């Protein structure tokens with residue numbers, strides 16, 4: 001019986017392989033848009049942005065805030081306009097290294113206005129959603145990428161940017177519905193960064209697992225080095241060394257699937 005089955009598999013090699021291996025190879029999207037909170041958040045998925053751009057897709061990066069409060073000891077740049085300008089240049093540098101379109105920065109403030117009270121906070125979220133709606137509807141990406149609910153480091157801006165992006169797509173305000181993917185680290189990947197204490201999602205649910213090449217990885221490392229106001233040289237080189245040591249060159253996502261079948265109970 002086993003012999004017969006093997007023979008059958010040999011005869012119908014394609015169908016047997018397809019049955020055993022349920023991985024699907026989607027067509028290359030024409031336009032991809034990553035939506036994140038801060039200038040430097042794009043590094044989380046940078047190799048994939050580089051990969052798709054190199055394969056011919058148009059890849060856009062939307063950053064919801066200006067990063068004015070991203071003060072670091074090593075850079076010594078005070079919060080406010082000077083830091084906004086520095087981070088804007090760093091973000092442009094990062095997009096150039098990745099070979100993607102110049103960044104689209106919305107006018108949100110990092111910390112989402114939380115430092116000046118609830119009214120500002122609500123206003124901030126509304127402003128970001130309105131601007132994001134206009135950007136998505138004018139560029140019409142096939143695929144939108146944002147953080148999963150755990151938000152990488154768990155920063156409130158990360159979680160809120162993901163929530164606002166998801167809210168917008170679910171609202172029906174857009175003239176069409178792009179595919180939505182949440183980026184997450186796996187537990188193993190989060191552990192790689194040691195005391196950064198990154199959040200992660202169960203790998204079983206991260207069913208979109210996109211491999212990338214050494215060339216994409218090098219572009220990612222170059223993009224990291226653009227963000228000098230955020231990371232000291234030592235921090236950047238330790239980060240890059242941790243990535244080089246990881247032979248599993250994949251970025252993980254969860255496709256957000258919206259059921260349309262109606263039901264009358266759970």
Ligand SMILES: [Zn+2]
Nearest residue numbers: 037038041155
């Ligand atoms: Zn961030």
